Amino acid sequence: MLLENTSAPDFTLPDKDGKNVTLSSFRGKKVVVYFYPKDNTPGCTRQACAFAADYSAYADMGVVVIGISKDSVASHSKFASKYSLPFILLSDEGLEAIKAYDVWKEKKLYGKTSFGVVRTTYVIDEEGRIIKAFPKANPDKNSSEILAFLRG
Numbered sequence: 001m002l003l004e005n006t007s008a009p010d011f012t013l014p015d016k017d018g019k020n021v022t023l024s025s026f027r028g029k030k031v032v033v034y035f036y037p038k039d040n041t042p043g044c045t046r047q048a049c050a051f052a053a054d055y056s057a058y059a060d061m062g063v064v065v066i067g068i069s070k071d072s073v074a075s076h077s078k079f080a081s082k083y084s085l086p087f088i089l090l091s092d093e094g095l096e097a098i099k100a101y102d103v104w105k106e107k108k109l110y111g112k113t114s115f116g117v118v119r120t121t122y123v124i125d126e127e128g129r130i131i132k133a134f135p136k137a138n139p140d141k142n143s144s145e146i147l148a149f150l151r152g
Helices: 042-053 055-060 073-083 096-100 142-151
Strands: 012-014 020-022 031-035 064-069 088-091 104-109 112-117 120-124 130-134
Touching: 012 088, 042 055, 042 064, 042 073, 042 142, 055 064, 073 088, 120 142, 130 142
Parallel strands: 031 064, 064 088
Antiparallel strands: 012 020, 031 120, 104 112, 120 130
16 A cells, blocks of 8 residues: 555556546546446445445545546446446556555455455545555445545
């Protein structure tokens, strides 16, 4: 996990429509970047739907919300459409941002070891610095915790 008060690594990744999005293009705005394991899984769907439900609050504060997983552009397109997700979803099939943000970790499930994305959220300020990190984010509480942090 990256530390608070450090520069957020820049990245350029395709969104659900295949259009490239670059983090640094949002300088001057706060950005919430949340990394999640997989589209259409129970926890990831609950987390995305919570961000969608709270989206107007983020928009009112001028905060950009970006979700990133290693799913394909096509998967993100279907996921966003199925759940009417109004925020940016980025595909990181090459693990560029996932590794840069140190969320690609060894996981153990039922005694089997594998690598995957550990659900983590970063809040990045207007100058591109990480001002808050939420390691092992709870999919049901993550969005409300971020809003509470942003509201001070």
